[in-house]
Amino acid sequence: MKTIARIALNAFRESVRDKVLYNLVAFAVLMIGASLLIGQLTAGQEVKIIKDLGLASVSVFGTFIAIFIGIGLVSKEVERRSVYALVAKPISRAQLVLGKYAGLALTLAVNVAVMTLAIYAVLAWWQAQTPPDVRAGWEAPALDPALLTAIGLIYLELLVIVAIAIVFSCFSSALLSAAFTFGLVIAGHFSQDLRNFNQVVDSPAAQAVARALYYLLPNLSFFDVKARVVHGEAVGAGEIGLAAAYACVYVSALLTLAVWVFSRRDFK
Amino acid sequence: MPANRLRPPVTVLAPLFVVLYAASGGLSALRDTVAPRDVVRESVLYLPSPAVVSRLALSYDALAADLYWIRAIQHFGDTRLATSGPRRYELLYPLLNLTTALDPKFNIAYRFGAIFLSEAPPGGPGRPDLAIELLKRGLEARPDRWQYMQDIGMVEYMNRHDYRAAADWFERASDLPGAPWWLRSLAANTRAAGGDRAGARALWTALRDGAADNEWLRNDATRRLQQLDALDAVDALQRIVDGWVARGAQKPYTWEALVRAGLLRGRPADASGTTFFLGPYTGTVDVGDESSLRPLPADLATPRSR
Numbered sequence: 310m311k312t313i314a315r316i317a318l319n320a321f322r323e324s325v326r327d328k329v330l331y332n333l334v335a336f337a338v339l340m341i342g343a344s345l346l347i348g349q350l351t352a353g354q355e356v357k358i359i360k361d362l363g364l365a366s367v368s369v370f371g372t373f374i375a376i377f378i379g380i381g382l383v384s385k386e387v388e389r390r391s392v393y394a395l396v397a398k399p400i401s402r403a404q405l406v407l408g409k410y411a412g413l414a415l416t417l418a419v420n421v422a423v424m425t426l427a428i429y430a431v432l433a434w435w436q437a438q439t440p441p442d443v444r445a446g447w448e449a450p451a452l453d454p455a456l457l458t459a460i461g462l463i464y465l466e467l468l469v470i471v472a473i474a475i476v477f478s479c480f481s482s483a484l485l486s487a488a489f490t491f492g493l494v495i496a497g498h499f500s501q502d503l504r505n506f507n508q509v510v511d512s513p514a515a516q517a518v519a520r521a522l523y524y525l526l527p528n529l530s531f532f533d534v535k536a537r538v539v540h541g542e543a544v545g546a547g548e549i550g551l552a553a554a555y556a557c558v559y560v561s562a563l564l565t566l567a568v569w570v571f572s573r574r575d576f577k
Numbered sequence: 578m579p580a581n582r583l584r585p586p587v588t589v590l591a592p593l594f595v596v597l598y599a600a601s602g603g604l605s606a607l608r609d610t611v612a613p614r615d616v617v618r619e620s621v622l623y624l625p626s627p628a629v630v631s632r633l634a635l636s637y638d639a640l641a642a643d644l645y646w647i648r649a650i651q652h653f654g655d656t657r658l659a660t661s662g663p664r665r666y667e668l669l670y671p672l673l674n675l676t677t678a679l680d681p682k683f684n685i686a687y688r689f690g691a692i693f694l695s696e697a698p699p700g701g702p703g704r705p706d707l708a709i710e711l712l713k714r715g716l717e718a719r720p721d722r723w724q725y726m727q728d729i730g731m732v733e734y735m736n737r738h739d740y741r742a743a744a745d746w747f748e749r750a751s752d753l754p755g756a757p758w759w760l761r762s763l764a765a766n767t768r769a770a771g772g773d774r775a776g777a778r779a780l781w782t783a784l785r786d787g788a789a790d791n792e793w794l795r796n797d798a799t800r801r802l803q804q805l806d807a808l809d810a811v812d813a814l815q816r817i818v819d820g821w822v823a824r825g826a827q828k829p830y831t832w833e834a835l836v837r838a839g840l841l842r843g844r845p846a847d848a849s850g851t852t853f854f855l856g857p858y859t860g861t862v863d864v865g866d867e868s869s870l871r872p873l874p875a876d877l878a879t880p881r882s883r
Contacts, residue, residue, distance in 0.1 A: 357683075
Protein backbone atom coordinates (compact mmCIF):
# COMPACT_ATOMS: atom_id res chain seq x y z
CA MET A 310 0.00 0.00 0.00
CA LYS A 311 2.87 2.35 0.90
CA THR A 312 4.50 1.67 -2.45
CA ILE A 313 1.28 2.50 -4.29
CA ALA A 314 0.96 5.72 -2.28
CA ARG A 315 4.55 6.70 -3.16
CA ILE A 316 4.00 6.02 -6.87
CA ALA A 317 0.73 7.98 -6.68
CA LEU A 318 2.45 10.96 -5.09
CA ASN A 319 5.16 10.79 -7.73
CA ALA A 320 2.57 10.68 -10.53
CA PHE A 321 0.82 13.68 -8.95
CA ARG A 322 4.11 15.62 -8.79
CA GLU A 323 4.81 14.69 -12.40
CA SER A 324 1.46 16.06 -13.55
CA VAL A 325 2.08 19.25 -11.59
CA ARG A 326 5.50 19.50 -13.28
CA ASP A 327 3.74 18.96 -16.61
CA LYS A 328 1.78 22.14 -15.79
CA VAL A 329 -1.55 20.32 -15.73
CA LEU A 330 -2.79 22.73 -13.08
CA TYR A 331 -2.44 25.57 -15.61
CA ASN A 332 -5.90 24.56 -16.80
CA LEU A 333 -7.19 26.11 -13.60
CA VAL A 334 -6.12 29.51 -14.87
CA ALA A 335 -8.10 28.92 -18.07
CA PHE A 336 -11.07 27.77 -15.98
CA ALA A 337 -10.87 30.84 -13.73
CA VAL A 338 -10.71 33.16 -16.76
CA LEU A 339 -13.69 31.35 -18.32
CA MET A 340 -15.80 31.60 -15.17
CA ILE A 341 -14.96 35.23 -14.43
CA GLY A 342 -15.46 36.19 -18.08
CA ALA A 343 -18.77 34.33 -18.18
CA SER A 344 -20.01 35.91 -14.97
CA LEU A 345 -19.25 39.37 -16.31
CA LEU A 346 -20.71 38.74 -19.76
CA ILE A 347 -23.70 36.57 -18.97
CA GLY A 348 -25.79 39.49 -17.72
CA GLN A 349 -25.28 41.20 -21.09
CA LEU A 350 -25.98 38.12 -23.19
CA THR A 351 -29.14 36.74 -21.63
CA ALA A 352 -32.36 38.01 -20.13
CA GLY A 353 -32.86 36.33 -16.77
CA GLN A 354 -31.78 33.00 -15.29
CA GLU A 355 -28.14 34.10 -15.24
CA VAL A 356 -27.43 31.89 -12.24
CA LYS A 357 -28.79 28.85 -14.07
CA ILE A 358 -26.49 29.57 -17.01
CA ILE A 359 -23.46 30.11 -14.75
CA LYS A 360 -24.18 26.80 -13.02
CA ASP A 361 -24.60 25.00 -16.37
CA LEU A 362 -21.37 26.50 -17.64
CA GLY A 363 -19.47 25.78 -14.43
CA LEU A 364 -20.56 22.13 -14.24
CA ALA A 365 -19.94 21.55 -17.95
CA SER A 366 -16.49 23.13 -17.63
CA VAL A 367 -15.56 20.92 -14.68
CA SER A 368 -16.63 17.93 -16.74
CA VAL A 369 -14.87 19.00 -19.98
CA PHE A 370 -11.62 20.16 -18.34
CA GLY A 371 -11.60 17.04 -16.17
CA THR A 372 -12.23 14.76 -19.15
CA PHE A 373 -9.38 16.30 -21.13
CA ILE A 374 -6.99 15.95 -18.19
CA ALA A 375 -8.18 12.40 -17.52
CA ILE A 376 -7.63 11.37 -21.13
CA PHE A 377 -4.47 13.25 -22.04
CA ILE A 378 -2.62 12.52 -18.79
CA GLY A 379 -4.18 9.07 -18.40
CA ILE A 380 -2.97 7.83 -21.79
CA GLY A 381 0.57 8.93 -20.98
CA LEU A 382 0.83 7.41 -17.53
CA VAL A 383 2.08 4.07 -18.71
CA SER A 384 2.77 4.53 -22.43
CA LYS A 385 5.07 7.52 -21.76
CA GLU A 386 7.16 5.40 -19.39
CA VAL A 387 7.44 2.81 -22.15
CA GLU A 388 8.26 5.32 -24.88
CA ARG A 389 10.87 7.06 -22.70
CA ARG A 390 12.19 3.65 -21.69
CA SER A 391 12.06 4.71 -18.04
CA VAL A 392 9.85 1.66 -17.54
CA TYR A 393 13.01 -0.51 -17.54
CA ALA A 394 14.26 1.25 -14.44
CA LEU A 395 10.86 0.97 -12.82
CA VAL A 396 10.29 -2.74 -13.44
CA ALA A 397 13.83 -3.47 -12.21
CA LYS A 398 12.84 -2.03 -8.82
CA PRO A 399 11.20 -4.13 -6.10
CA ILE A 400 7.71 -3.08 -7.09
CA SER A 401 5.14 -5.18 -8.84
CA ARG A 402 3.59 -4.13 -12.13
CA ALA A 403 0.20 -4.11 -10.41
CA GLN A 404 1.51 -1.61 -7.87
CA LEU A 405 2.85 0.54 -10.70
CA VAL A 406 -0.49 0.63 -12.55
CA LEU A 407 -2.53 1.20 -9.39
CA GLY A 408 -0.12 3.86 -8.13
CA LYS A 409 -0.26 5.73 -11.43
CA TYR A 410 -4.05 5.55 -11.37
CA ALA A 411 -4.21 6.85 -7.80
CA GLY A 412 -1.81 9.68 -8.71
CA LEU A 413 -4.01 10.91 -11.51
CA ALA A 414 -7.11 10.49 -9.34
CA LEU A 415 -5.40 12.80 -6.83
CA THR A 416 -4.52 15.32 -9.54
CA LEU A 417 -8.14 15.31 -10.70
CA ALA A 418 -9.39 15.66 -7.11
CA VAL A 419 -7.25 18.77 -6.62
CA ASN A 420 -8.40 20.18 -9.96
CA VAL A 421 -12.06 19.50 -9.33
CA ALA A 422 -11.83 20.92 -5.79
CA VAL A 423 -10.28 24.18 -7.00
CA MET A 424 -12.78 24.47 -9.86
CA THR A 425 -15.62 23.90 -7.38
CA LEU A 426 -14.34 26.73 -5.21
CA ALA A 427 -14.16 28.96 -8.28
CA ILE A 428 -17.79 28.16 -9.23
CA TYR A 429 -19.00 28.90 -5.71
CA ALA A 430 -17.00 32.15 -5.64
CA VAL A 431 -18.62 33.35 -8.88
CA LEU A 432 -22.07 32.29 -7.66
CA ALA A 433 -21.51 34.06 -4.33
CA TRP A 434 -20.64 37.22 -6.25
CA TRP A 435 -23.86 36.91 -8.29
CA GLN A 436 -25.88 36.29 -5.17
CA ALA A 437 -24.45 39.40 -3.54
CA GLN A 438 -25.29 41.42 -6.69
CA THR A 439 -28.91 40.23 -6.85
CA PRO A 440 -31.77 41.83 -4.91
CA PRO A 441 -33.60 39.49 -2.49
CA ASP A 442 -36.90 39.61 -4.45
CA VAL A 443 -35.16 38.35 -7.59
CA ARG A 444 -33.35 35.67 -5.59
CA ALA A 445 -36.71 34.49 -4.29
CA GLY A 446 -37.66 33.49 -7.83
CA TRP A 447 -34.62 31.24 -8.39
CA GLU A 448 -35.36 27.54 -8.77
CA ALA A 449 -32.47 26.73 -6.44
CA PRO A 450 -30.25 29.00 -4.33
CA ALA A 451 -27.05 30.23 -5.96
CA LEU A 452 -24.88 28.57 -3.33
CA ASP A 453 -26.87 25.35 -3.49
CA PRO A 454 -25.00 22.53 -1.70
CA ALA A 455 -26.64 20.11 -4.16
CA LEU A 456 -24.11 21.30 -6.74
CA LEU A 457 -21.60 19.20 -4.81
CA THR A 458 -23.64 16.11 -5.68
CA ALA A 459 -23.35 16.89 -9.40
CA ILE A 460 -19.63 17.64 -9.04
CA GLY A 461 -19.06 14.48 -7.00
CA LEU A 462 -20.70 12.40 -9.71
CA ILE A 463 -18.63 14.17 -12.38
CA TYR A 464 -15.55 13.17 -10.38
CA LEU A 465 -16.71 9.54 -10.36
CA GLU A 466 -17.16 9.76 -14.14
CA LEU A 467 -13.61 11.10 -14.46
CA LEU A 468 -12.31 8.15 -12.42
CA VAL A 469 -13.96 5.80 -14.91
CA ILE A 470 -12.43 7.72 -17.83
CA VAL A 471 -8.93 7.57 -16.28
CA ALA A 472 -9.34 3.82 -15.87
CA ILE A 473 -10.28 3.48 -19.55
CA ALA A 474 -7.29 5.58 -20.56
CA ILE A 475 -4.94 3.48 -18.43
CA VAL A 476 -6.18 0.23 -19.97
CA PHE A 477 -5.40 1.50 -23.48
CA SER A 478 -2.17 3.06 -22.30
CA CYS A 479 -0.96 -0.37 -21.17
CA PHE A 480 -0.88 -1.86 -24.65
CA SER A 481 -1.13 0.94 -27.19
CA SER A 482 0.58 4.14 -28.24
CA ALA A 483 -0.48 7.47 -26.74
CA LEU A 484 -2.19 8.64 -29.92
CA LEU A 485 -4.24 5.49 -30.40
CA SER A 486 -5.06 5.36 -26.68
CA ALA A 487 -6.44 8.91 -26.89
CA ALA A 488 -8.55 8.00 -29.91
CA PHE A 489 -9.90 4.82 -28.29
CA THR A 490 -10.64 6.53 -24.99
CA PHE A 491 -12.43 9.44 -26.66
CA GLY A 492 -14.45 6.93 -28.64
CA LEU A 493 -15.50 5.04 -25.54
CA VAL A 494 -16.34 8.23 -23.64
CA ILE A 495 -18.59 9.38 -26.47
CA ALA A 496 -20.15 5.91 -26.78
CA GLY A 497 -20.67 5.95 -23.01
CA HIS A 498 -22.97 8.94 -23.39
CA PHE A 499 -25.11 7.04 -25.92
CA SER A 500 -25.86 4.17 -23.57
CA GLN A 501 -29.56 5.06 -23.38
CA ASP A 502 -29.79 4.86 -27.18
CA LEU A 503 -28.21 1.41 -27.08
CA ARG A 504 -30.74 0.34 -24.50
CA ASN A 505 -33.60 1.49 -26.70
CA PHE A 506 -32.06 0.02 -29.86
CA ASN A 507 -34.73 -2.71 -30.00
CA GLN A 508 -37.29 -0.01 -30.76
CA VAL A 509 -35.58 0.99 -34.02
CA VAL A 510 -34.34 -2.34 -35.44
CA ASP A 511 -36.15 -5.63 -36.01
CA SER A 512 -33.14 -7.91 -36.25
CA PRO A 513 -32.81 -9.99 -33.05
CA ALA A 514 -29.05 -10.32 -33.67
CA ALA A 515 -28.58 -6.55 -33.86
CA GLN A 516 -30.72 -6.15 -30.76
CA ALA A 517 -28.58 -8.69 -28.90
CA VAL A 518 -25.38 -6.93 -29.95
CA ALA A 519 -26.77 -3.56 -28.85
CA ARG A 520 -27.86 -5.07 -25.55
CA ALA A 521 -24.41 -6.56 -24.99
CA LEU A 522 -22.73 -3.26 -25.84
CA TYR A 523 -25.05 -1.49 -23.44
CA TYR A 524 -23.75 -3.60 -20.57
CA LEU A 525 -20.11 -3.68 -21.73
CA LEU A 526 -19.53 -0.01 -22.59
CA PRO A 527 -19.21 2.48 -19.75
CA ASN A 528 -22.67 3.75 -18.86
CA LEU A 529 -21.83 7.39 -18.21
CA SER A 530 -25.48 8.40 -17.89
CA PHE A 531 -25.18 7.16 -14.28
CA PHE A 532 -23.15 10.27 -13.49
CA ASP A 533 -25.13 12.94 -15.28
CA VAL A 534 -27.38 14.85 -12.90
CA LYS A 535 -26.15 18.31 -13.87
CA ALA A 536 -29.41 19.62 -15.36
CA ARG A 537 -31.52 18.20 -12.53
CA VAL A 538 -29.37 19.77 -9.83
CA VAL A 539 -29.38 23.14 -11.60
CA HIS A 540 -33.20 23.03 -11.72
CA GLY A 541 -33.29 22.31 -8.00
CA GLU A 542 -34.51 18.72 -8.29
CA ALA A 543 -33.47 16.32 -5.59
CA VAL A 544 -31.10 13.46 -6.40
CA GLY A 545 -31.81 10.51 -4.14
CA ALA A 546 -29.18 8.90 -1.95
CA GLY A 547 -30.00 5.56 -3.56
CA GLU A 548 -29.23 6.95 -6.99
CA ILE A 549 -25.93 8.41 -5.81
CA GLY A 550 -25.04 5.15 -4.07
CA LEU A 551 -25.82 3.15 -7.20
CA ALA A 552 -23.64 5.46 -9.32
CA ALA A 553 -20.80 5.18 -6.79
CA ALA A 554 -21.11 1.39 -6.73
CA TYR A 555 -21.12 1.27 -10.53
CA ALA A 556 -18.01 3.48 -10.71
CA CYS A 557 -16.29 1.35 -8.08
CA VAL A 558 -17.04 -1.94 -9.84
CA TYR A 559 -16.34 -0.65 -13.36
CA VAL A 560 -13.04 0.98 -12.35
CA SER A 561 -11.99 -2.16 -10.47
CA ALA A 562 -12.74 -4.26 -13.55
CA LEU A 563 -10.78 -1.93 -15.82
CA LEU A 564 -7.82 -1.74 -13.45
CA THR A 565 -7.80 -5.53 -13.20
CA LEU A 566 -7.67 -5.64 -16.99
CA ALA A 567 -4.92 -3.01 -17.06
CA VAL A 568 -2.83 -4.90 -14.51
CA TRP A 569 -3.35 -8.13 -16.42
CA VAL A 570 -2.34 -6.58 -19.76
CA PHE A 571 0.62 -4.71 -18.28
CA SER A 572 1.83 -7.77 -16.36
CA ARG A 573 1.93 -9.84 -19.53
CA ARG A 574 3.66 -7.16 -21.55
CA ASP A 575 7.20 -8.01 -22.63
CA PHE A 576 9.60 -5.04 -22.55
CA LYS A 577 12.54 -6.83 -24.24
CA MET B 578 30.78 32.21 -26.57
CA PRO B 579 28.43 31.86 -23.57
CA ALA B 580 25.15 30.14 -24.39
CA ASN B 581 22.95 32.98 -23.14
CA ARG B 582 24.60 35.37 -25.62
CA LEU B 583 23.07 33.30 -28.41
CA ARG B 584 19.57 33.78 -27.01
CA PRO B 585 17.72 36.88 -28.23
CA PRO B 586 16.92 39.08 -25.20
CA VAL B 587 13.36 39.35 -23.91
CA THR B 588 13.58 43.13 -24.21
CA VAL B 589 13.75 42.64 -27.97
CA LEU B 590 11.33 39.71 -28.34
CA ALA B 591 8.49 41.09 -26.21
CA PRO B 592 8.14 44.45 -28.02
CA LEU B 593 8.64 42.67 -31.37
CA PHE B 594 5.77 40.31 -30.56
CA VAL B 595 3.52 43.18 -29.48
CA VAL B 596 4.32 45.21 -32.60
CA LEU B 597 3.78 42.28 -34.98
CA TYR B 598 0.59 41.23 -33.24
CA ALA B 599 -0.80 44.76 -33.33
CA ALA B 600 0.23 45.02 -36.99
CA SER B 601 -1.78 41.92 -37.85
CA GLY B 602 -4.85 43.51 -36.24
CA GLY B 603 -4.14 46.73 -38.16
CA LEU B 604 -3.97 44.82 -41.44
CA SER B 605 -7.35 43.21 -40.67
CA ALA B 606 -8.84 46.64 -40.06
CA LEU B 607 -7.25 47.91 -43.29
CA ARG B 608 -8.73 45.01 -45.23
CA ASP B 609 -12.20 45.87 -43.86
CA THR B 610 -11.89 49.43 -45.18
CA VAL B 611 -10.48 48.38 -48.57
CA ALA B 612 -12.94 45.53 -49.14
CA PRO B 613 -15.92 46.11 -46.85
CA ARG B 614 -18.35 43.27 -46.56
CA ASP B 615 -21.55 44.49 -48.11
CA VAL B 616 -23.38 41.21 -48.12
CA VAL B 617 -25.18 40.45 -44.89
CA ARG B 618 -24.98 36.75 -44.25
CA GLU B 619 -28.26 34.93 -43.94
CA SER B 620 -28.89 33.53 -40.51
CA VAL B 621 -28.53 29.78 -40.61
CA LEU B 622 -29.81 27.14 -38.29
CA TYR B 623 -27.03 24.62 -38.71
CA LEU B 624 -28.73 21.76 -36.88
CA PRO B 625 -32.50 21.98 -37.13
CA SER B 626 -33.33 18.71 -35.36
CA PRO B 627 -33.59 18.82 -31.55
CA ALA B 628 -32.98 15.06 -31.41
CA VAL B 629 -29.71 15.38 -33.35
CA VAL B 630 -28.53 18.35 -31.29
CA SER B 631 -29.38 16.52 -28.09
CA ARG B 632 -27.24 13.55 -29.14
CA LEU B 633 -24.36 15.70 -30.31
CA ALA B 634 -24.43 17.62 -27.04
CA LEU B 635 -23.59 14.37 -25.17
CA SER B 636 -24.31 15.17 -21.53
CA TYR B 637 -24.10 18.92 -22.06
CA ASP B 638 -27.73 19.44 -23.15
CA ALA B 639 -28.34 22.18 -20.62
CA LEU B 640 -25.29 24.15 -21.75
CA ALA B 641 -26.32 23.71 -25.40
CA ALA B 642 -29.79 24.99 -24.42
CA ASP B 643 -28.18 28.07 -22.86
CA LEU B 644 -26.25 28.74 -26.06
CA TYR B 645 -29.36 28.36 -28.23
CA TRP B 646 -31.25 30.66 -25.84
CA ILE B 647 -28.57 33.35 -26.15
CA ARG B 648 -28.71 32.90 -29.93
CA ALA B 649 -32.51 33.28 -29.87
CA ILE B 650 -32.23 36.55 -27.92
CA GLN B 651 -29.58 37.86 -30.29
CA HIS B 652 -31.61 36.86 -33.35
CA PHE B 653 -34.70 38.60 -31.94
CA GLY B 654 -32.74 41.71 -30.93
CA ASP B 655 -30.76 41.95 -34.17
CA THR B 656 -33.86 41.54 -36.32
CA ARG B 657 -35.90 43.97 -34.26
CA LEU B 658 -33.19 46.63 -34.45
CA ALA B 659 -32.41 46.04 -38.15
CA THR B 660 -32.59 49.31 -40.03
CA SER B 661 -32.73 47.93 -43.55
CA GLY B 662 -34.52 45.07 -45.29
CA PRO B 663 -37.58 43.18 -44.13
CA ARG B 664 -37.63 42.15 -40.49
CA ARG B 665 -38.02 38.39 -40.66
CA TYR B 666 -37.87 36.43 -37.46
CA GLU B 667 -37.73 33.11 -39.25
CA LEU B 668 -35.21 31.48 -36.89
CA LEU B 669 -36.88 32.60 -33.69
CA TYR B 670 -39.25 29.68 -33.23
CA PRO B 671 -36.74 27.00 -34.35
CA LEU B 672 -34.18 28.40 -31.91
CA LEU B 673 -36.71 28.46 -29.06
CA ASN B 674 -37.84 24.97 -30.04
CA LEU B 675 -34.25 23.70 -29.82
CA THR B 676 -33.66 25.49 -26.53
CA THR B 677 -36.69 23.98 -24.86
CA ALA B 678 -36.13 20.53 -26.38
CA LEU B 679 -32.60 20.47 -24.95
CA ASP B 680 -33.69 21.75 -21.56
CA PRO B 681 -37.45 21.20 -21.14
CA LYS B 682 -37.41 23.06 -17.81
CA PHE B 683 -35.87 26.27 -19.16
CA ASN B 684 -38.38 28.64 -17.61
CA ILE B 685 -37.51 31.94 -19.30
CA ALA B 686 -37.24 30.36 -22.73
CA TYR B 687 -40.98 29.63 -22.54
CA ARG B 688 -42.05 32.90 -20.95
CA PHE B 689 -39.88 35.37 -22.87
CA GLY B 690 -40.05 33.23 -25.98
CA ALA B 691 -43.84 33.53 -25.96
CA ILE B 692 -43.61 37.31 -25.60
CA PHE B 693 -41.14 37.51 -28.49
CA LEU B 694 -43.25 35.27 -30.75
CA SER B 695 -46.55 36.97 -30.07
CA GLU B 696 -45.25 40.51 -30.61
CA ALA B 697 -46.93 41.98 -33.70
CA PRO B 698 -44.76 43.00 -36.70
CA PRO B 699 -42.43 44.85 -37.03
CA GLY B 700 -41.55 44.41 -33.34
CA GLY B 701 -41.88 40.64 -33.61
CA PRO B 702 -43.04 37.86 -35.93
CA GLY B 703 -46.69 38.15 -34.83
CA ARG B 704 -47.13 34.42 -34.23
CA PRO B 705 -49.37 34.02 -31.17
CA ASP B 706 -50.15 30.47 -32.35
CA LEU B 707 -46.49 29.49 -31.95
CA ALA B 708 -46.28 31.36 -28.64
CA ILE B 709 -49.17 29.28 -27.29
CA GLU B 710 -47.66 26.08 -28.70
CA LEU B 711 -44.38 26.85 -26.92
CA LEU B 712 -46.11 27.56 -23.62
CA LYS B 713 -48.21 24.39 -23.89
CA ARG B 714 -44.98 22.42 -24.33
CA GLY B 715 -43.72 24.15 -21.21
CA LEU B 716 -46.83 22.97 -19.39
CA GLU B 717 -46.13 19.40 -20.47
CA ALA B 718 -42.69 19.66 -18.84
CA ARG B 719 -43.94 21.62 -15.79
CA PRO B 720 -47.67 21.08 -15.29
CA ASP B 721 -47.45 22.96 -11.97
CA ARG B 722 -46.48 26.26 -13.60
CA TRP B 723 -49.51 28.55 -13.33
CA GLN B 724 -47.36 31.30 -14.89
CA TYR B 725 -47.43 29.51 -18.27
CA MET B 726 -51.24 29.35 -18.13
CA GLN B 727 -51.36 33.03 -17.26
CA ASP B 728 -49.05 33.75 -20.21
CA ILE B 729 -51.28 31.76 -22.58
CA GLY B 730 -54.20 33.82 -21.30
CA MET B 731 -52.23 36.99 -22.00
CA VAL B 732 -51.52 35.91 -25.58
CA GLU B 733 -55.17 34.96 -26.10
CA TYR B 734 -56.23 38.34 -24.74
CA MET B 735 -53.68 40.70 -26.28
CA ASN B 736 -52.91 39.05 -29.59
CA ARG B 737 -55.83 36.83 -30.50
CA HIS B 738 -58.47 38.93 -28.77
CA ASP B 739 -60.21 35.76 -27.66
CA TYR B 740 -61.35 36.99 -24.25
CA ARG B 741 -63.30 33.87 -23.38
CA ALA B 742 -60.24 31.67 -24.01
CA ALA B 743 -58.12 34.12 -22.01
CA ALA B 744 -60.54 33.99 -19.08
CA ASP B 745 -60.55 30.16 -19.25
CA TRP B 746 -56.75 30.06 -19.01
CA PHE B 747 -56.67 32.53 -16.12
CA GLU B 748 -59.23 30.37 -14.35
CA ARG B 749 -57.24 27.19 -14.96
CA ALA B 750 -54.12 28.95 -13.68
CA SER B 751 -55.94 30.09 -10.54
CA ASP B 752 -56.81 26.46 -9.72
CA LEU B 753 -53.15 25.45 -9.47
CA PRO B 754 -51.46 25.33 -6.06
CA GLY B 755 -49.48 28.48 -5.32
CA ALA B 756 -51.35 30.62 -7.85
CA PRO B 757 -52.05 34.18 -6.66
CA TRP B 758 -55.59 35.08 -5.55
CA TRP B 759 -56.00 37.84 -8.12
CA LEU B 760 -55.98 35.39 -11.04
CA ARG B 761 -59.54 34.41 -10.21
CA SER B 762 -60.77 38.02 -10.25
CA LEU B 763 -58.73 38.63 -13.39
CA ALA B 764 -60.59 35.74 -15.03
CA ALA B 765 -63.93 37.20 -13.98
CA ASN B 766 -63.05 40.71 -15.18
CA THR B 767 -61.77 39.38 -18.50
CA ARG B 768 -64.95 37.41 -19.02
CA ALA B 769 -67.06 40.47 -18.20
CA ALA B 770 -65.23 43.25 -20.03
CA GLY B 771 -62.43 42.07 -22.26
CA GLY B 772 -60.95 44.10 -25.05
CA ASP B 773 -60.65 47.57 -23.59
CA ARG B 774 -57.70 49.49 -22.24
CA ALA B 775 -58.80 49.05 -18.64
CA GLY B 776 -58.75 45.28 -19.08
CA ALA B 777 -55.32 45.41 -20.71
CA ARG B 778 -54.07 47.66 -17.90
CA ALA B 779 -55.33 45.20 -15.30
CA LEU B 780 -53.49 42.35 -17.05
CA TRP B 781 -50.18 44.13 -17.41
CA THR B 782 -50.36 45.44 -13.86
CA ALA B 783 -50.95 41.90 -12.63
CA LEU B 784 -48.01 40.62 -14.67
CA ARG B 785 -45.73 43.42 -13.47
CA ASP B 786 -46.63 42.90 -9.83
CA GLY B 787 -46.27 39.13 -10.17
CA ALA B 788 -42.83 39.37 -11.75
CA ALA B 789 -40.91 40.83 -8.85
CA ASP B 790 -38.27 38.15 -9.35
CA ASN B 791 -37.71 38.89 -13.00
CA GLU B 792 -36.47 42.27 -14.05
CA TRP B 793 -36.97 41.72 -17.78
CA LEU B 794 -40.61 40.68 -17.44
CA ARG B 795 -41.24 43.54 -15.03
CA ASN B 796 -39.65 46.05 -17.41
CA ASP B 797 -41.64 44.70 -20.34
CA ALA B 798 -44.91 44.97 -18.40
CA THR B 799 -43.96 48.49 -17.28
CA ARG B 800 -43.34 49.47 -20.91
CA ARG B 801 -46.73 48.09 -21.93
CA LEU B 802 -48.37 50.12 -19.17
CA GLN B 803 -46.51 53.21 -20.38
CA GLN B 804 -47.90 52.54 -23.87
CA LEU B 805 -51.42 52.48 -22.44
CA ASP B 806 -50.71 55.71 -20.54
CA ALA B 807 -49.47 57.24 -23.79
CA LEU B 808 -52.66 56.19 -25.61
CA ASP B 809 -54.75 57.74 -22.80
CA ALA B 810 -52.66 60.92 -23.02
CA VAL B 811 -53.13 61.06 -26.82
CA ASP B 812 -56.91 60.89 -26.37
CA ALA B 813 -56.88 63.59 -23.69
CA LEU B 814 -54.63 65.86 -25.77
CA GLN B 815 -56.77 65.27 -28.85
CA ARG B 816 -59.82 66.51 -26.95
CA ILE B 817 -57.94 69.69 -25.97
CA VAL B 818 -56.70 70.26 -29.54
CA ASP B 819 -60.15 69.61 -31.03
CA GLY B 820 -61.71 72.19 -28.68
CA TRP B 821 -58.97 74.69 -29.49
CA VAL B 822 -59.41 74.16 -33.26
CA ALA B 823 -63.19 74.52 -32.91
CA ARG B 824 -62.60 77.88 -31.25
CA GLY B 825 -60.79 79.03 -34.43
CA ALA B 826 -57.10 78.32 -33.80
CA GLN B 827 -54.75 79.33 -36.63
CA LYS B 828 -52.75 76.83 -38.69
CA PRO B 829 -50.07 75.54 -38.45
CA TYR B 830 -51.02 74.03 -35.11
CA THR B 831 -48.12 73.75 -32.66
CA TRP B 832 -47.72 72.82 -29.01
CA GLU B 833 -46.13 76.23 -28.39
CA ALA B 834 -49.33 77.91 -29.58
CA LEU B 835 -51.37 75.72 -27.21
CA VAL B 836 -49.06 76.66 -24.33
CA ARG B 837 -49.38 80.36 -25.22
CA ALA B 838 -53.16 79.90 -25.26
CA GLY B 839 -52.90 78.64 -21.68
CA LEU B 840 -54.28 75.22 -22.54
CA LEU B 841 -51.06 73.35 -21.68
CA ARG B 842 -48.23 74.02 -19.25
CA GLY B 843 -45.51 72.81 -21.64
CA ARG B 844 -44.75 70.55 -24.61
CA PRO B 845 -46.39 67.25 -23.69
CA ALA B 846 -44.11 64.19 -23.68
CA ASP B 847 -44.65 60.48 -23.12
CA ALA B 848 -42.87 58.31 -20.55
CA SER B 849 -39.87 57.93 -22.87
CA GLY B 850 -39.47 61.71 -22.91
CA THR B 851 -40.51 62.05 -26.57
CA THR B 852 -42.82 64.94 -27.40
CA PHE B 853 -46.20 63.88 -28.77
CA PHE B 854 -46.83 64.47 -32.45
CA LEU B 855 -49.25 67.24 -33.45
CA GLY B 856 -50.25 67.41 -37.12
CA PRO B 857 -49.61 71.06 -38.10
CA TYR B 858 -52.49 71.13 -40.61
CA THR B 859 -54.72 68.26 -39.42
CA GLY B 860 -54.51 68.80 -35.67
CA THR B 861 -54.10 65.08 -35.12
CA VAL B 862 -52.30 64.04 -31.95
CA ASP B 863 -50.20 60.88 -31.87
CA VAL B 864 -47.24 59.34 -30.10
CA GLY B 865 -43.98 60.74 -31.52
CA ASP B 866 -42.32 58.79 -34.32
CA GLU B 867 -39.05 58.67 -32.36
CA SER B 868 -40.69 57.35 -29.20
CA SER B 869 -39.27 54.12 -27.82
CA LEU B 870 -42.85 53.18 -26.87
CA ARG B 871 -43.52 52.43 -30.54
CA PRO B 872 -44.84 50.16 -31.99
CA LEU B 873 -48.08 50.72 -30.07
CA PRO B 874 -50.89 48.17 -29.64
CA ALA B 875 -52.95 49.13 -32.69
CA ASP B 876 -56.12 47.43 -31.45
CA LEU B 877 -56.22 49.61 -28.33
CA ALA B 878 -55.47 52.91 -30.06
CA THR B 879 -58.23 55.24 -31.26
CA PRO B 880 -58.00 55.20 -35.07
CA ARG B 881 -57.12 58.62 -36.51
CA SER B 882 -55.42 59.73 -39.72
CA ARG B 883 -52.51 62.12 -39.51
